[in-house]
Amino acid sequence: MDPNSSKRHLINQLSPEDLKARLANESFKRTTVSFYKYVILDKPEEMRDQLFLIWNKLHCYGRIYVAKEGINAQMSVPDHFWNEFKEQLYAIPEFNNVPFKIAVEDDGQSFLKLQIKVRQQIVADGLKPEEYDVTNVGQHLNAQQWNNAMDDGAIVVDMRNHYESEIGRFANALLPDAETFKEELPEVVEKLKGKEDEKILLYCTGGVRCEKTSAYLKHHGFSDVNQLLGGIIDYNRQVETEALENKFIGKNFVFDNRLGERISDDVISHCHQCGSACDTHTNCANKRCNVLFIQCDSCRAKYNACCGDDCQTYVLAPADEKESLEQRLVFKRGKRFYKTDKSA
Known part of the structure; x- marks a missing residue:
């Protein structure tokens, strides 16, 4: 017997052409959602298989990373299965009440298939365990608190790659010239050297990179580290629902087939x-x-x-x-x- 035969139902086996045709023939709407959580998973491989079986039955697509340190997910969920998706995820103790970030612009074409991979880390950063403590992270600021801190002259740091900040960013933000998060972390520490006692504001797409960065900066002696709650995605939601000033200019780069969602009309x-x-x-x-x-x-x-x-x-x-x-x-x-x- 093929030792891998029992695993074949846990992976996609369709060609790219078949995947595109399948999505094009759908008669229902989808919601693109992202979420993450740093939580200890003793058996990430088993968690990966459990999630695949659940989400495959609900016709969910997406790119999900599972590691011993938690989960990082970007997904497309059929609207008619949304409540069931949420209930089943929250029924897993490790992911109970994990906050969702709903896409700003959504054409239902964000993902073609379901991919869940086990990784060493949910965001590749190259850090050693002794270089950060995810239980000691920065303060989370909502959109209004973030705007107020910007108005007070806090140092704003973009924790995304250069091709992300190129199309959209907060005004006057520090923009690392890096292609990977791993490259960016030491560059940010170097650029902030001498500012350990100043107020630092970190932002990224959905918050997961800022969570790790804030722990890393605190480990390096920065005392007043803050991060944008829910990242750019949730910042936009709060700005719209609470009629706040939008301080983000341009597009927010996203890691799916859309490659971007517009936050302001500015083309920078x-x-x-x-x-x-x-x-x-x-x-x-x-x-x-x-x-x-x-x-x-x-x-x-x-x-x-x-x-x-x-x-x-x-x-x-x-x-x-x-x-x-x-x-x-x-x-x-x-x-x-x-x-x-x-x-x-």
């Missing part, structure tokens, strides 16, 4: 190919490149959704020519896009 970034005002991210249509970059509609048409000439040549080439092209063309292969690249 530019197309990486022509320089026109634009804040729409895309992944290069050449899957062997797949670099994430900002591309306007005009350049999307001009380059066939590719990042430059080499990738466009490859995408448009007949199948029997692609192998030889791979040997002589230069693809970015997921690395950072620069407007000065010769292929752009």
Whole structure:
């Protein structure tokens, strides 16, 4: 007997084309939701399998990471199963009453399948256990408290990657030039050196990166560390429901098929190919490149959704020519896009 046969029902086995067709044929609406919780999970593999069985029956899609330190989830849940989804999640003692962040803009296309992976950490940070204590984190500020602290001159720190802050951010925020959270943590400590007694405000998409960062900063001697409750996603909800001033400008980058949701009408970034005002991210249509970059509609048409000439040549080439092209063309292969690249 195949030792993996009992696990096959716990993974997706459909092709990307089948997944897209399945989603397109749905007759119901979905809600995109994110949540996280730092909590000790003694057996994350068993928790992963339990959650997959529950959510697969409810036709939930998403990307979920489970580790001994907790859970980090971004999901798409059918509206008619929402109450059942919530009840079953809260019935698990470790996740009882975990707060949800509902997407600002939602077209129901955020995820194509259900992926639940066991990781060493729910956010890859490269930290050793002795470098932080998640029971000793910063104070959580609601939207009004956050606005007040900004008005009082607190230091605002964006705990997201450069491609996230490029399209949207809080005014005058410190913006680390990093591509990963792991790179960002030591950079932030270095930039804040000498400000250990000043009021620090941390923000990110949904709050999970700030939770770890606040513990890390407190470990390094920062005394007044604060974080935005629920991240940018819940900040926007509070601003709208309580009629507060919105201090976030531009788009909030999200890690699903949407790649962004608009928080304000401001467009603060530019197309990486022509320089026109634009804040729409895309992944290069050449899957062997797949670099994430900002591309306007005009350049999307001009380059066939590719990042430059080499990738466009490859995408448009007949199948029997692609192998030889791979040997002589230069693809970015997921690395950072620069407007000065010769292929752009």
